[in-house]
Amino acid sequence: MAAFAQDHGPHYTGDNELIRPEGYREWVFIGATLGMSYDPNSAKRKEPKFHNLYINPASYREYKETGRFPERTILVMEVLTAGSHSSINKQGNFQDKVLGVEVALKDTSRFKESWAYFNFIRDDGSAADSVRAFPKESCWSCHDEHAATDNVFTQFYPVLRRDP
Amino acid sequence: MAAFAQDHGPHYTGDNELIRPEGYREWVFIGATLGMSYDPNSAKRKEPKFHNLYINPASYREYKETGRFPERTILVMEVLTAGSHSSINKQGNFQDKVLGVEVALKDTSRFKESWAYFNFIRDDGSAADSVRAFPKESCWSCHDEHAATDNVFTQFYPVLRRDP
Numbered sequence: 358m359a360a361f362a363q364d365h366g367p368h369y370t371g372d373n374e375l376i377r378p379e380g381y382r383e384w385v386f387i388g389a390t391l392g393m394s395y396d397p398n399s400a401k402r403k404e405p406k407f408h409n410l411y412i413n414p415a416s417y418r419e420y421k422e423t424g425r426f427p428e429r430t431i432l433v434m435e436v437l438t439a440g441s442h443s444s445i446n447k448q449g450n451f452q453d454k455v456l457g458v459e460v461a462l463k464d465t466s467r468f469k470e471s472w473a474y475f476n477f478i479r480d481d482g483s484a485a486d487s488v489r490a491f492p493k494e495s496c497w498s499c500h501d502e503h504a505a506t507d508n509v510f511t512q513f514y515p516v517l518r519r520d521p
Numbered sequence: 522m523a524a525f526a527q528d529h530g531p532h533y534t535g536d537n538e539l540i541r542p543e544g545y546r547e548w549v550f551i552g553a554t555l556g557m558s559y560d561p562n563s564a565k566r567k568e569p570k571f572h573n574l575y576i577n578p579a580s581y582r583e584y585k586e587t588g589r590f591p592e593r594t595i596l597v598m599e600v601l602t603a604g605s606h607s608s609i610n611k612q613g614n615f616q617d618k619v620l621g622v623e624v625a626l627k628d629t630s631r632f633k634e635s636w637a638y639f640n641f642i643r644d645d646g647s648a649a650d651s652v653r654a655f656p657k658e659s660c661w662s663c664h665d666e667h668a669a670t671d672n673v674f675t676q677f678y679p680v681l682r683r684d685p
Contacts, residue, residue, distance in 0.1 A: 382680050386550030389573065392613030405613055409553065437679060439555075444667060444676050449556030449569060451677040503608060512608050513615040515601060516546050 365413040367431055367462055374487035377477045378460060381433040385417040386410070388514035391439060391450060407437040407452045410514055424519060426507050432461040436478065457484050461500070461509070470497050472508040529577040531595055531626055538651035541641045542624060545597040549581040550574070552678035555603060555614060571601040571616045574678055588683060590671050596625040600642065621648050625664070625673070634661050636672040 365384065368376040392405025412420070416430035440446075440453030457478035465471045474496035477485045491497075500508040511517040529548065532540040556569025576584070580594035604610075604617030621642035629635045638660035641649045655661075664672040675681040 383549060385547060386573070386575075388616050389553035389571065390613060390615045391555050393610055393615060394612045407553065409550070411550075440677075444669075444674075446557055446677070448558045449554060451554045451557060452552050452679050455679060505608075510608075513604075513610070515616050515619060 363414075365415070365431065367429060367464060369467075370487045373467065374489050375460065375462065375473075375475050376487045377458065377484065378431060378433055381411045381413075381431075381435070381458070384411040384413055384433070385516070387412050387417075387432075387516040389452075390513060393513075405439055405450075406456070407439055407450070409435040409437065409452070411435070412517075420517065424506070426463055426509060428463060428465060430463040432509065434459045434461075456482065461496075463508075470501070472497060472500065474500075527578075529579070529595065531593060531628060533631075534651045537631065538653050539624065539626065539637075539639050540651045541622065541648065542595060542597050545575045545577075545595075545599070545622070548575040548577055548597070549680070551576050551581075551596075551680040553616075554677060557677075569603055569614075570620070571603055571614070573599040573601065573616070575599070576681075584681065588670070590627055590673060592627060592629060594627040596673065598623045598625075620646065625660075627672075634665070636661060636664065638664075 365380070366376070366378055370376060387410045389410070390408045393408065411433045413431045416427055419425070419427045435458050436456040437452040438454045438456065439450040441448070441450050459477065460475040461472060462475065463472050467473070468490065470493055473490035475488050475490055477488055479485050497508070500510070504510045505512040509517070529544070530540070530542055534540060551574045553574070554572045557572065575597045577595045580591055583589070583591045599622050600620040601616040602618045602620065603614040605612070605614050623641065624639040625636060626639065627636050631637070632654065634657055637654035639652050639654055641652055643649050664674070668674045669676040670681070673681070
């Protein structure tokens with residue numbers, strides 16, 4: 358696939374903010390979740406959200422061959438509301454409104470923990486064009502401790518599991 | 522993308538059975554659902570399933586440009602169990618075991634209603650290599666009546682919505 362050779366980023370602003378990835382819906386989808394939470398003490402979510410996860414094609418190809426995520430791996434998480442009882446749907450949930458994207462990125466040349474995490478959904482719901490990485494303790498530590506493969510929760514994404 | 526020019530099928534056996542599509546996880550993902558049912562009288566499902574929907578890349582590209590699904594459009598629905606309370610997950614659902622695939626296919630040269638529907642999941646859970654289309658009344662009639670765009674439930678798939 359020629360797509361694997363295309364430049365999907367990451368792209369940064371002059372002051373080290375990550376520019377929001379575009380075109381990720383044509384990347385490789387790795388799995389979806391609904392209403393996931395890692396916090397046992399959080400109240401049960403009243404409006405669970407869908408998350409759709411995508412990986413840039415070049416990194417997907419390398420991961421499938423080697424089991425390792427190369428530098429410049431980008432994982433995009435698209436967040437969507439869960440719709441129900443619309444059209445002929447009588448139970449269960451489909452994916453309704455897109456709320457925005459979050460990103461996990463491996464770029465050791467810029468981030469000394471290799472992986473960095475970004476949220477492009479502003480508090481008012483609008484989309485940020487570029488954002489700074491979260492501080493290490495916000496996301497990195499939990500991913501580092503619990504993710505099955507190099508900070509990536511491959512245990513939750515069927516397309517990335519090595520023994521399906 | 523060179524992938525758009527590749528031959529993704531459909532491929533048939535000599536006696537008009539559709540051969541199970543391969544490689545669809547590198548096609549374009551169009552949306553996921555959990556526990557969907559169109560039957561208002563069915564009991565609430567005890568073990569809701571995830572469905573991941575994919576479209577062959579060439580048809581995706583043409584649909585994005587024209588709003589129409591061309592001949593030889595293939596939609597693959599991968600069916601997966603819903604996992605929970607595994608690893609650090611405390612609520613919500615991730616996609617666990619792959620149960621198999623179903624297919625919707627537009628091929629007017631073989632099916633006089635244009636679209637035909639196929640289930641590659643055998644009763645015992647194993648995967649069929651090739652299967653005959655369902656009779657018209659099993660799937661086609663409902664899709665014809667309720668789907669937003671040419672027998673496709675685009676209303677449930679965010680990537681195919683024309684006005685997101």
